[in-house]
Amino acid sequence: MSGLSPNSPRPTDIKLHQQSRLLEIAFDNNMHCKLSCEFLRVYSPSAEVRGHGAGQEVLQTGKENVNIVAIEPIGNYAVKLKFSDGHDTGLYSWDYLYDLASNYEGLWLEYIGRLDAVGIKRQTD
Template identity: 80%
Template sequence: MSGLTPDSPRPTDIRLHQKSRLLEITFDDNTTCMLSCEFLRVYSPSAEVRGHGPGQETLQIGKEDVNITAISPVGNYAVKLTFSDGHDTGLYSWDYLYELASHYEALWRDYIGRLEMAGVKRKTDSNA
């Protein structure tokens, strides 16, 4: 993943819809996305989730009901999301949020596939 450049899309609006547990992000290139709190939690950029190298990722399970309890700006390049399960160590850069938005479908299918391979059933079958 590349770093921020002057041409990198940047959020112009970030809104949390707590009831539906969706984070709505609008970027300055007119891209708008709705990312579920579960999706953002399981794709946290933290070392706790991603590990310290390829193959060291930790599959996150039981995150269907997680919500975001706080959104804190980090400089003018990222936000720190605090989740209802206490997780708060991931810094979501603008580039990473844009990457998640751009590849949402494939990433979600990958996550569901990894859960199935691990024999884990999600509580709900709704699409996050």
């Protein structure tokens, strides 16, 4: 999931909407999405979130109001997102961003289900 395939869609535009805490991405295959900062934070590709192997993922909680404070390009294959809670170790490759966008609904429901399973309710402002 973290590699870059030669035929992968590439972002043509990335816009941060800090007020609504959304990252808007347009891909070169005409796919367009808006991903919440919370969603991007809880699905960070960093080892801190994903662990170092299957079953080692760390459930992220209390990220409802997190925002992106900086977007740093990494070569021509990824961006590093810096979040308002200090997290900045995940490199979001184009493939990974496209995967998140393509599977947003299922991944979001999975996250909410994991929160529910441990009795945590999201707190929105």
